[in-house]
Amino acid sequence: MIWVLKLKLKLFSLFRLYFWSYFYRIYFNLHPAFKVGKNFYCTGRLLLNIHPEAIIIIGDNCRIHSGYKENPFYGERPTLLNVNKCAKLILGNNIGISNSSIYCTHEINIEDYVMIGGGCQIYDSNFHPLDFESRVGLNGVQNTKSEKIIIKLGAFIGGGTHITKGSCISEKEIVPSMSRITKIK
Numbered sequence: 001m002i003w004v005l006k007l008k009l010k011l012f013s014l015f016r017l018y019f020w021s022y023f024y025r026i027y028f029n030l031h032p033a034f035k036v037g038k039n040f041y042c043t044g045r046l047l048l049n050i051h052p053e054a055i056i057i058i059g060d061n062c063r064i065h066s067g068y069k070e071n072p073f074y075g076e077r078p079t080l081l082n083v084n085k086c087a088k089l090i091l092g093n094n095i096g097i098s099n100s101s102i103y104c105t106h107e108i109n110i111e112d113y114v115m116i117g118g119g120c121q122i123y124d125s126n127f128h129p130l131d132f133e134s135r136v137g138l139n140g141v142q143n144t145k146s147e148k149i150i151i152k153l154g155a156f157i158g159g160g161t162h163i164t165k166g167s168c169i170s171e172k173e174i175v176p177s178m179s180r181i182t183k184i185k
Helices: 002-030
Strands: 034-036 041-043 047-050 055-058 063-065 080-083 088-091 096-098 101-104 107-110 121-123 149-151
Touching (some): 002 034, 002 041, 088 101, 101 107
Parallel strands (some): 041 063, 047 080, 063 096, 088 107, 101 121
């Protein structure tokens, strides 16, 4: 009787894996912003906010885990991809992302063999003006700043890391968990 329960759990697990992977392959192929490589693999539901005029390139063998059952580390929030009008998000070949948020208003380039741990936040914008008058609307100018983010070949980003606008992470660099990466001036 236990083997029946184990079989049911295994079948349910396989169904979840294949359902989300195929669902997002179909969705990405229908969406004008996406270009997806071979062997895209997704576990769990993604939160997507993608403008039709955005550009998103996902390389071969990309894996995205989203949700508690897929990875309990930061599993309380699913993976979020937000790409604004005319923004460009490039995910290279053989990368892995787990329960993280990527918010792209300009350009984010994640090169091949990069691993991004659970709960990471990658934002290429500060979302609001830094100038007080602009922020509270006194001068009528909405002047938010965005800068390109580059995560180079083979980097490993530990869980809970924040990567902000203008950052560049070197090849094969290991970023410890809970780090905050900012632009070096």
